[in-house]
Amino acid sequence: MGTYNLLIAEVTCAHCGVKYDTRIQFKYGLLWLIEYQPGDTIQWDTSRWNGRYDAGSAALKKVKVYGSNELDECPLCNRKTVEEFDIFIERNIITSFSPMETYQCYLESDIDDNGDYVLLEA
Numbered sequence: 827m828g829t830y831n832l833l834i835a836e837v838t839c840a841h842c843g844v845k846y847d848t849r850i851q852f853k854y855g856l857l858w859l860i861e862y863q864p865g866d867t868i869q870w871d872t873s874r875w876n877g878r879y880d881a882g883s884a885a886l887k888k889v890k891v892y893g894s895n896e897l898d899e900c901p902l903c904n905r906k907t908v909e910e911f912d913i914f915i916e917r918n919i920i921t922s923f924s925p926m927e928t929y930q931c932y933l934e935s936d937i938d939d940n941g942d943y944v945l946l947e948a
């Protein structure tokens with residue numbers, strides 16, 4: 827399964843400060859190339875495939891999800907900008923996202939062997 831979802835987001839170039847729109851890939855919820863925006867509610871497989879394509883669980887209160895920026899070169903200055911993001915999901919709603927602080931927590935995730943998300947609050 828190589829499928830993921832997308833967060834359509836406006837990010838800021840770390841070099842020139844320009845804001846631009848990009849898509850951030852992440853694996854949480856029903857993995858079906860669903861396009862989300864900040865504030866949207868995560869969708870889950872509601873029986874069709876018996877949860878086979880779900881990553882995570884609707885029951886988790888607060889998680890941090892690894893996100894990979896599809897457009898990590900700034901369209902204005904062409905320099906490499908933020909490649910990876912932390913996406914915060916609280917009660918199934920995408921509440922915020924920010925440049926990733928560290929990848930280590932994903933590697934050490936107790937709840938997900940693939941390193942796609944970590945549990946912040948059960």
Ligand SMILES: [Zn+2]
Nearest residue numbers: 839842900903
């Ligand atoms: Zn730039």
